[in-house]
Amino acid sequence: VARTSRKEKEQTHRRIVEKATQAFRASGVAGTSIPALMEEVNLTHGTFYAHFANKDALVAEAYVRGLGETVDNLLHLAGEPAPGGGLEAVIAHYLSAQHRDNPAGGCLLPALAGEVRRESPPVRHAFTNGLNDYFERLGQLIPERNGDADKDQALVLASGMAGAVLLARAVDDPELSDSILRACRAFYTAAFAGPPATSDHEND
Amino acid sequence: VARTSRKEKEQTHRRIVEKATQAFRASGVAGTSIPALMEEVNLTHGTFYAHFANKDALVAEAYVRGLGETVDNLLHLAGEPAPGGGLEAVIAHYLSAQHRDNPAGGCLLPALAGEVRRESPPVRHAFTNGLNDYFERLGQLIPERNGDADKDQALVLASGMAGAVLLARAVDDPELSDSILRACRAFYTAAFAGPPATSDHEND
DNA sequence: TGTACATCAGTGAACGCGCGTTCACTGATGTAC
């Protein structure tokens, strides 16, 4: 077989990016080779360069797509964007064992944010744009509570949850890993999705 | 020159580990080659294998040392371990531009925790042990406030701060990066190091 | 303390390997008439 139509080429392009976002989150950018990636797309690696100038161009595209997917999934979990309504569900899912155990399909931040610092300027810029969207859309779920700006609260919540999953995935002790998720889930739920102000002391 | 004394060999070993913890935090494990590392130690790369069975053995040792150093530095910042006293200083330093801009000398977690998941079992185990120490020693700085266990609070604070530095380092927009640090510093200080319970509304 | 031998820290060339990327080629798709 030698050539496919232009429509099929677009689909191939999308399939490469799609597999790449998953592979990058699962194995890191350096840990995902072009030959291995193209094999998963069922093409020879030579054709990669008909779609992208180089690996860097793919990385930039995959980061943006991965961040977008991440937020889409989170907002979908929250149901209709009723302000504050679904935030508890978002936190519970983000800090779940299911999310921890599925890096390839989960949020891009705990999987890849640590590598962004060492990527090329275009990749870092694409990531930053995607992250700004992320913060903004997450912020819309948070009810205004302390007079803090929505975005400031989104920064805290997003970075905090990313850090929790980061550590929960790193340790090899399942109990400790569960403890990290449990403690953070309780904390962030109370801080961002709990009742506005009760005089009762909170319990588990 | 051909051979040095046993005492000098021990020093060489330490110098390799020391340079490795810095290089790994700055460039990642995969991004640090044995030849490049040994050049920084001013030795030819062949002698590396007189000190370590393979790269993995160095990685395990460097993780433990890096985590230990990190906590030592933090506790030193907190001054005498007066409970609750130095926590504000620890948070302020961790979430400072200075820390963000110095990955090689800073906390190991935002720099390397994302890679641990893909390391060998011995490396993950060494990391987990080091992290348990980290949590315990950090927990001793946190005043008991809500009846939560010290360790649970340490998990939240450590993972939250690590996530904040992780994202602050990833973005290429200095303003956004500063915002992340500022918002998280205000939040975690109020949550963990602030006054136990004031009726006043907090301000900046 | 002095001598003779064994050890082994460090040297530097070499290895096999997988990486990102290139390139001549194939033949179905797209286009001009």
Place this chain on the structure above:
DNA sequence: TGTACATCAGTGAACGCGCGTTCACTGATGTAC
């Protein structure tokens, strides 16, 4: 609509490179007497 030619998506062998690791070697250090 049919024919003739140009394009180009995908193929598969090949490249230069740096990686982790090995190894024969050197000569100062360590040890036995």
